Amino acid sequence: MIVTLDGPAGAGKSTAARALAARMGWCYLDTGAMYRSVALVALERGISLDDSAALADLAGTLAIDFRAGRVMVGDRDVSGEIRTERITQATRPVADAPSVRAAMKQLQRRLAEGRDVVTEGRDQGSEVFPWAEVKVFLTASADERARRRHREEAARGVTTSLESVRAAQAQRDEGDRVRPVGAMQPAADAVILETDGLSADEVVERLATLVAGKRPGASPP
Numbered sequence: 001m002i003v004t005l006d007g008p009a010g011a012g013k014s015t016a017a018r019a020l021a022a023r024m025g026w027c028y029l030d031t032g033a034m035y036r037s038v039a040l041v042a043l044e045r046g047i048s049l050d051d052s053a054a055l056a057d058l059a060g061t062l063a064i065d066f067r068a069g070r071v072m073v074g075d076r077d078v079s080g081e082i083r084t085e086r087i088t089q090a091t092r093p094v095a096d097a098p099s100v101r102a103a104m105k106q107l108q109r110r111l112a113e114g115r116d117v118v119t120e121g122r123d124q125g126s127e128v129f130p131w132a133e134v135k136v137f138l139t140a141s142a143d144e145r146a147r148r149r150h151r152e153e154a155a156r157g158v159t160t161s162l163e164s165v166r167a168a169q170a171q172r173d174e175g176d177r178v179r180p181v182g183a184m185q186p187a188a189d190a191v192i193l194e195t196d197g198l199s200a201d202e203v204v205e206r207l208a209t210l211v212a213g214k215r216p217g218a219s220p221p
């Protein structure tokens, strides 16, 4: 069975997807981590972020995988390195390139083949797994998302103002929305789950209820 969880940054997707996958004993596919991994290796190899052909070649050959909750490129654990601000910035042009997206779509489908999966991203329900049995678009108000992000950053010792977190978030949201291929949008048949005022546990509870209401059956085209 495939469950897709899409939505803007700061909506609580990762926490919810990870927790739901653990609860069901299913695989968790963090597709943002896949784009980040391509960006990391591109920077290391000196590939220009404007060179979409070279980026697509790279994306088509990288052995990105998830093992025991870690993000792997071949045998290398990149889980920590892909989370820096530098990589967040570099991931934008990588994720904007349609040919990179095509390569990632193939890889995401391959990773999900024959498995029960909770997959998280921007385009999982709309583009990559249109046949998924459960599609959720997780969202929260811009204020709530900025407050959450600000709290997380403060907990990591990063001192930024709430205002600058909110401005950066608005910019990312806009970039995600206007991307010509793979733009963030709820699939027509997605359930929209607004998480303002819900705890992480309550979100997982709602997702588990949606999953319980479905049966495996629909298969890929």
Ligand code: C5P
Pocket: 009, 031, 032, 033, 035, 036, 091, 092, 095, 096, 120, 121, 122, 123, 124, 176, 182
């Ligand atoms: O979710 P996360 O912040 O890790 O995503 C990293 C980057 O990858 C973001 O720029 C996001 O827009 C992009 N992304 C994407 N498609 C996905 C998942 C993430 O374009 N399915």
